[in-house]
Amino acid sequence: MDIETKVTTIAEVSREYSVTRNSIYKWIYSYSKNRKKGVRTVIEEESVSTKLEGLKSKIKELESVIGQKQMKIDFQEKMIEFAEKEYSVDIKKKIWFQTLLWYGKNDPD
Numbered sequence: 001m002d003i004e005t006k007v008t009t010i011a012e013v014s015r016e017y018s019v020t021r022n023s024i025y026k027w028i029y030s031y032s033k034n035r036k037k038g039v040r041t042v043i044e045e046e047s048v049s050t051k052l053e054g055l056k057s058k059i060k061e062l063e064s065v066i067g068q069k070q071m072k073i074d075f076q077e078k079m080i081e082f083a084e085k086e087y088s089v090d091i092k093k094k095i096w097f098q099t100l101l102w103y104g105k106n107d108p109d
Contacts, residue, residue, distance in 0.1 A: 009048075 014021045
């Protein structure tokens with residue numbers, strides 16, 4: 001049974017089969033292998049904790065991506081600073097000015 005193996009939750013089974021949660025609990029109490037052995041089964045909490053662990057993993061992954069992107073931005077800014085010193089050109093100012101000119105030419109107004 002998917003509920004007992006923590007693959008799904010009571011709420012998901014309730015929606016899928018259009019039965020009340022109370023009916024599912026009664027069914028588990030009556031027919032569960034673990035219940036007959038006298039083992040207490042916690043169903044919803046582990047499903048929630050499994051989802052929580054998945055979300056924590058996703059957060060770590062996204063934090064890693066953000067860190068990599070920040071390193072790339074920092075590297076590009078250092079390269080621009082180096083090029084500005086090496087060639088005595090204000091690259092940031094030129095890029096900003098060219099962007100403004102481009103928007104001025106392509107403005108629909």
